[in-house]
Structures are given as structure tokens and as C-alpha cells.
Amino acid sequence: MLALKKKLESEAKCLPNGIIGMSSFLNHQVDAPLLKEVGEEFARRFQAKLPTKILTAETSGLLPALSMAMVLGLPMIYARKQRPVTMVQEPYTAEAESHTKGGRIRLYVTPEFLLSTDRVVIIDDVLASAVTTLALVSIVKQSGAALVGIGAVIEKCYENGRQKLEPLNVPIESLAKVISVDNARLVLAD
Amino acid sequence: MLALKKKLESEAKCLPNGIIGMSSFLNHQVDAPLLKEVGEEFARRFQAKLPTKILTAETSGLLPALSMAMVLGLPMIYARKQRPVTMVQEPYTAEAESHTKGGRIRLYVTPEFLLSTDRVVIIDDVLASAVTTLALVSIVKQSGAALVGIGAVIEKCYENGRQKLEPLNVPIESLAKVISVDNARLVLAD
Numbered sequence: 099m100l101a102l103k104k105k106l107e108s109e110a111k112c113l114p115n116g117i118i119g120m121s122s123f124l125n126h127q128v129d130a131p132l133l134k135e136v137g138e139e140f141a142r143r144f145q146a147k148l149p150t151k152i153l154t155a156e157t158s159g160l161l162p163a164l165s166m167a168m169v170l171g172l173p174m175i176y177a178r179k180q181r182p183v184t185m186v187q188e189p190y191t192a193e194a195e196s197h198t199k200g201g202r203i204r205l206y207v208t209p210e211f212l213l214s215t216d217r218v219v220i221i222d223d224v225l226a227s228a229v230t231t232l233a234l235v236s237i238v239k240q241s242g243a244a245l246v247g248i249g250a251v252i253e254k255c256y257e258n259g260r261q262k263l264e265p266l267n268v269p270i271e272s273l274a275k276v277i278s279v280d281n282a283r284l285v286l287a288d
Numbered sequence: 289m290l291a292l293k294k295k296l297e298s299e300a301k302c303l304p305n306g307i308i309g310m311s312s313f314l315n316h317q318v319d320a321p322l323l324k325e326v327g328e329e330f331a332r333r334f335q336a337k338l339p340t341k342i343l344t345a346e347t348s349g350l351l352p353a354l355s356m357a358m359v360l361g362l363p364m365i366y367a368r369k370q371r372p373v374t375m376v377q378e379p380y381t382a383e384a385e386s387h388t389k390g391g392r393i394r395l396y397v398t399p400e401f402l403l404s405t406d407r408v409v410i411i412d413d414v415l416a417s418a419v420t421t422l423a424l425v426s427i428v429k430q431s432g433a434a435l436v437g438i439g440a441v442i443e444k445c446y447e448n449g450r451q452k453l454e455p456l457n458v459p460i461e462s463l464a465k466v467i468s469v470d471n472a473r474l475v476l477a478d
Binding site: 111113117119120121122125126127128129130131133134152156157160161164165167168170171172173174175176178182183184185186207208210211 | 301303307309310311312315316317318319320321323324342346347350351354355357358360361362363364365366368372373374375376397398400401
């Protein structure tokens with residue numbers, strides 16, 4: 099995705115510990131026209147897998163997931179990080195961790211929204227160490243639904259998340275690949 | 289908005305303490321086509337105010353705010369509930385509280401994204417006691433930007449948030465008004 103690559107080259111900030119600052123367009127201020135393109139691109143890449151639901155996790159995953167779900171006219175589900183009082187039914191749950199915020203978190207999804215007949219694409223903003231993605235994969239497995247694809251807006255190739263997901267044998271699509279953040283410089287794949 | 293009213297009548301759950309369960313279409317599973325309509329309706333109602341930015345707060349406010357921002361081609365900003373390590377600059381900040389989760393929270397917005405020349409519409413999923421909205425209003429005031437409107441998908445009229453916002457003298461638009469949840473039954477305004 100050329101527009102995304104240009105955005106990364108012009109606005110992303112290289113911070114310590116391999117963290118990429120994308121708060122001007124992705125996870126604080128949001129470039130809505132860019133997010134619209136992101137949703138269209140995910141829809142194009144995954145529609146042949148005939149998904150019935152898009153699954154993501156709070157918080158910044160909501161944006162690309164909603165955008166894709168709007169294009170395909172599908173329900174989107176976002177796993178909650180806290181179990182709200184409105185979640186009455188015993189939820190599917192799995193543990194994950196936040197790289198930028200530190201510490202472990204737990205994700206919750208209500209069983210009535212994820213059926214064994216569903217075909218699920220997992221979407222997130224960033225694929226890094228894949229811990230959040232694997233927690234979502236665990237929730238999909240608990241539901242008996244079929245996982246049919248995994249998508250991320252940005253892939254941090256240097257954190258090797260893709261290798262952990264390859265055994266799942268589903269398409270893994272990222273719209274921009276960051277190879278390294280050496281010397282405070284972002285190196286993108288072609 | 290007829291589609292939203294029908295959704296509330298068919299799927300919303302009346303829970304204790306005036307809480308409305310909307311997890312099947314708004315804040316856990318998300319009805320993406322409905323959210324698309326919500327964004328179009330907000331755009332229609334506020335475009336004459338010539339907004340330059342849409343502001344919301346984590347988490348469920350992101351969905352209607354992004355949808356509206358996509359229609360108008362504007363940047364959307366979501367206030368963070370935790371200050372991430374990527375937020376280097378001293379942020380604008382204000383305190384709010386979560387009705388469904390309990391406890392007080394603090395919202396953060398990076399100054400570089402909210403300029404004194406901006407015209408801001410605040411969007412949220414629910415207008416209840418208006419505590420979150422007032423925190424966002426405080427952040428807009430700190431920035432020197434002009435507040436030009438406030439929108440909510442659902443207004444809980446029985447929590448009187450609108451009265452607290454009226455002194456701001458900006459249009460307040462909600463797409464569905466819940467008058468009461470008496471006897472576990474949702475009563476909507478016409």
C-alpha cells in the first residue's frame with residue numbers, strides 16, 4: 099500500500115526498544131481517509147476466504163477492523179480487555195501482553211457472538227511479537243469457529259511474530275513491513 | 289435514525305442501574321453497516337459547522353468517530369486513557385469516570401494534534417451523565433480550539449447529561465434518545 103508506506107516514511111518516529119511512534123496517523127490521531135483505504139485493501143485480500151466475522155482486540159485494532167467490516171458489510175467483534183458488567187455470559191478468554199504499555203492483559207469475548215459456523219479474519223493495527231494475535235487465535239479455537247486469515251496494518255518483521263503464526267496455515271497479510279529501526283531510521287520492505 | 293431505533297428495540301438489554309446492554313451491535317460486537325449509517329448521519333448534521341477534527345475517547349467512541357471522519361475526510365483524534373510511552377510531549381489532560389466499569393479515569397491528548405485554529409466536534413457512543421464529554425470539552429478548551437458540536441449515538445435522557453452541556457451553547461445531537469428503562473423496558477423518544 100503506497101499511501102501507507104509514504105505515511106510511515108514521512109511521519110513514523112523511531113523510539114527506543116524497537117517501538118514505532120505512529121500517533122499522528124494510526125493510534126492517537128487517526129488519518130481517516132488512510133484507514134478507509136486500509137479497510138478496502140484488507141477486504142480485497144481476504145474476501146475470497148468468505149469471512150463471516152472480523153475479530154480484533156481493544157484499542158487501536160478497532161479502526162482497521164471496523165473499516166474492513168464496513169467494506170464487506172460484516173459484523174466486527176472486539177475482544178475486551180476488562181470484563182464489563184454488561185458481559186453476563188461466561189466469556190471465552192485468553193492472556194496477552196502489551197508491548198508499549200507493559201504488563202500482561204486478558205482478553206474477553208462473549209460466546210454468543212462467535213459461533214462454530216463462523217469464518218473469522220483476525221485484524222490488528224500492528225503485528226509484532228504476535229502475543230495479542232495468538233490470544234485472539236486461542237479465543238477463535240475455543241469457539242470452534244474457523245480461522246481463515248490474519249491481517250495487520252504494520253508488521254514489525256524484527257519481532258518475528260509471523261513465524262509464530264505460520265504453523266496455523268492461514269494467509270497472513272500485512273500492508274507495510276518494517277524490516278528494522280536501525281540508527282533511528284525506519285527500513286521498509288519493498 | 290430509524291435503523292438505530294429498530295436495533296435498540298430488538299437487541300438492547302435493560303440491566304440494573306440504568307445500564308443498557310448494547311454489546312450485540314455497538315460496544316463488543318459491532319454492526320458495521322449500522323455504524324456506517326451513523327457516520328453519515330453525524331456528517332450530515334455537523335458539516336455546516338465546518339469541523340476540522342473529530343475528537344473522542346477510548347474505547348467505543350472510536351467507532352462512530354472514525355465512521356464520521358471517513359465520510360468527511362477529516363482526522364479523528366481519540367483521547368487515551370493511559371499515557372503511552374510514545375506520548376513524549378506533555379499532554380492536555382482531564383479527569384472522567386466510567387459508569388459501566390466503575391472508578392475514575394484520566395484522558396490524555398497530545399498538544400500537536402489539537403491546534404488553536406481547529407474546529408472540533410466531540411463524538412461518543414453514549415451521552416449519559418456527560419462526565420466523559422466534559423473531560424473532552426476541558427481538553428478542547430486547553431488547546432484553544434473552537435468546540436463546534438457534540439454528538440452521541442445513544443442519549444440516556446434519564447441521566448441528564450444534556451443539561452450539563454447546554455451552557456456550552458453548541459449543537460448537541462443524539463441519534464436515538466432513551467427516555468427511561470423502567471420495568472426492564474426501554475422507552476425511546478419518537
